[in-house]
Amino acid sequence: MKLTNLTALNEARAAGKSVLLFSDVERGAETLTIDGEGSGDIEITTALKEAGEKAHNEDRGRLVEIDNKRIFIQVFNPARRIVIVGAVHIAQPLVPMARLAGYAVTIVDPRGAWATPERFPDIEIDRRWPDEALEALEPDSRTAIVTLTHDPKLDDPALTVALRSDAFYIGALGGKKTAGKRVARLTEAGFGPADFARIRGPVGLDIGAISPAEIAVSIVGQITETLHRPERAAA
Template sequence: MKLEHLAALNAERAARRAAVLVTPLESGEQRLVKAAEVASDPLAEAIVERLRLGKSGVVETDSGGYFLTVQVPPVRLVVTGAVHISQALAPMARLLDLDITVIDPRTAFASPERFPDVRLLAQWPEEVLKEAPFDRYTAFAALTHDPKIDDPALVAALRSDAFYVGALGSRKTHAKRLERLRALGFSDADVARIKAPIGLPIGAVSPAEIALAVLGEVVAALRLDASRGHAS
């Protein structure tokens, strides 16, 4: 790998942007394709598919074979609410290689005893998100039922490229949530991004079942949306 390619890959990694190193199997003349450049690349379709999968591999085309070295940022799952669902969700998320962060300013809930080995921040979401804003490799789940905690994070998520935005609550609760967001200037198209009631419709009842439904919906959004990773 050329030094300029390595430097560029490191820069994209630091900025949490995807990139693919294309290596023709015959000539070995490599080129780096950044996320914003994918659409104009001759191998766009193959690169999009590899970015969707998040895996490197060989592709065969009419012009020959290529090895695509895929670099995608670690996928983050940000949750507001150190609640029972979050307690069940955290270990499941780790099994899926999701980098999970739980945010809740209520220290009675956000305790290391309740969330061992979890990145737990007993702060208000707006404080946390100033330092680590949402990006296209971030999923967000609002789980507190408390507008003072969930709403600021929802606002930040809707103003970002977060690939998934979900919120816990009944249809009545969600309707009130939408009223508040529209009052802040969000359009119907904006708020339609919110998956609510959160999670796949599997009839979940217990916290663990709801956590499973949420993660299923997150994975579906991650793997089934082929436009991710290369949109500008």
């Protein structure tokens, strides 16, 4: 590998870009594509481009045999994100757990009394109203959104933006009664059954979690399941 390519790769990763590295494992040639723009010694043919897109979408590298070459495709996607709405007690253990699982974590809470540095020493909190914050954060198919405030005037605006996004996971704290009222409010806002089916509530896997840390485990577990076993998560 050329040092110039490695340097370009490292800079692109640091800038949060999506990178693919194609390496000819027999000849040593390589091509780097950064956000789809390619440069290098391997010509990106249609077949190679398709294989690259598949690897990118599945977030998994692979060795392919294309055009009589053995090409190793490596995927460097930016970290998946978890946006937590509500700087509540559950969020405190959830932040380090989510980070350990590889996520970039954002907390949104406009309420100053909750969002204090004492409670959240190593993360900056987005103090905007949840709909404004979420719109600015542009949730995509690599984003999970968890609402924990238990307060409709904060959770609802967050869910409204979440449901209009491609977020791969939407979880909302609250039992059946809360969920029922939420459905009524969101129906009035124009959402339907297909939207409600996307909201995981009560949030987290059913593992009998009681303490905030246990609930955080159940949430990280459910997000993991949605990511890797979507068919089971939907059942």
